[in-house]
Amino acid sequence: MSLLKAELIRLIREEGPLNVSRYMALCLGHPRHGYYMTRDPFGAQGDFTTAPEISQMFGELLGLWAGAVWQMMGEPASVRLVELGPGRGTLMADMLRAARIVPGFREALDVHLVEISPVLRQAQHQSLAGAAAPSWHDGIETALDGPVIVVANEFLDALPLDQFVKTGDGWRERLVGLDAGGELAFGLAGAPETSLTMAAPNGSVIEQPAAALAIVATVSRHLAFHGGAALFIDYGSVRSGFGDTLQAVRRQRHVDVLAEPGEADLTVHVDFERMAQAARRSGAATHGPATQREVLLALGLAERAQALAARAKPEQAEAIRGAFERLTATGATGMGELFKVLALSHPGLPPLPGFDLHQMPEQA
Numbered sequence: 001m002s003l004l005k006a007e008l009i010r011l012i013r014e015e016g017p018l019n020v021s022r023y024m025a026l027c028l029g030h031p032r033h034g035y036y037m038t039r040d041p042f043g044a045q046g047d048f049t050t051a052p053e054i055s056q057m058f059g060e061l062l063g064l065w066a067g068a069v070w071q072m073m074g075e076p077a078s079v080r081l082v083e084l085g086p087g088r089g090t091l092m093a094d095m096l097r098a099a100r101i102v103p104g105f106r107e108a109l110d111v112h113l114v115e116i117s118p119v120l121r122q123a124q125h126q127s128l129a130g131a132a133a134p135s136w137h138d139g140i141e142t143a144l145d146g147p148v149i150v151v152a153n154e155f156l157d158a159l160p161l162d163q164f165v166k167t168g169d170g171w172r173e174r175l176v177g178l179d180a181g182g183e184l185a186f187g188l189a190g191a192p193e194t195s196l197t198m199a200a201p202n203g204s205v206i207e208q209p210a211a212a213l214a215i216v217a218t219v220s221r222h223l224a225f226h227g228g229a230a231l232f233i234d235y236g237s238v239r240s241g242f243g244d245t246l247q248a249v250r251r252q253r254h255v256d257v258l259a260e261p262g263e264a265d266l267t268v269h270v271d272f273e274r275m276a277q278a279a280r281r282s283g284a285a286t287h288g289p290a291t292q293r294e295v296l297l298a299l300g301l302a303e304r305a306q307a308l309a310a311r312a313k314p315e316q317a318e319a320i321r322g323a324f325e326r327l328t329a330t331g332a333t334g335m336g337e338l339f340k341v342l343a344l345s346h347p348g349l350p351p352l353p354g355f356d357l358h359q360m361p362e363q364a
């Protein structure tokens, strides 16, 4: 049994069942046994692979995007480039290399990283050695100051959420407790949640991503007052719906959500419709959501891949074409379609690069 599982069982015996957000928060962020606190989970040998780890082209295009946004902002002499959940620091390193192409941009920006994991902070330190002297933050509040450009890839999907299940007597919160054998098991709160009144068939699940919505709202308020833009990229849906999206992944395979707490990555799908609504209510303009494929192609991924492949050895050229296919793949399992991109900006900015063709109607 994992150390965290033993601790969770003890906690539930003492305090009663945990709600799903507390379970997620402990699995991912427990100071000693949390998933992100103890390991570097990326890469072929790790648990999952993210877009910046697939190809440097991803970060380079985002670096050029940030440079174009900075020009739209009127080229402020000082701007914070803030990344939420930077993983190994690969995305930021690739962005900064590309940022040098935009005259004056690299000199204007300071790098600020929001990261809970000490292991990954160390990896970020190494990736950025010689390229930047970043400041690290535990939370977003201190990271935002003055005009900002914010990027977050696969960050919102790691933030804890709560779940409610429709029953004969209303919506009841889903909890993690113990079964008769003393094993972790899902159950329901005794009393219904009277604030939830949506009609749905019994057994329907609804998710309340309070932490992600709070981050989007905080970024949006800041953009509205101080200027700038933000880019959120994640696995998720363009439209809100019902459904349990909590999943656990270990060594590139799905595993039971309760089986290996602290040893498997836990994620949820991001509800981009609700994120966009929260952003608009907090004063930001929204761009998209569009699919990762649409945005990367609009930012020039095909041209970039061709240019790189033309200069590369045959084997490298093959790898570049493979990365292009993977980042833009369509269909049920294709990253280009499953991943969505939502940009937020100060309402005074024009349509942002990557989204010129994909304006969604306002619906807040």
Ligand code: SAH
Pocket (backbone or CB within 6 Å): 028, 029, 036, 042, 050, 051, 052, 053, 084, 085, 086, 087, 088, 091, 114, 115, 116, 117, 120, 138, 152, 153, 154, 155, 158, 159
């Ligand atoms: N953006 C990276 C990593 C994605 S994994 C990439 O694309 O490769 C999620 C990242 O968010 C990790 O760096 C993880 O440690 C960090 N993280 C997860 N929960 C967090 C939280 N509550 N606050 C700050 N960082 C968090």
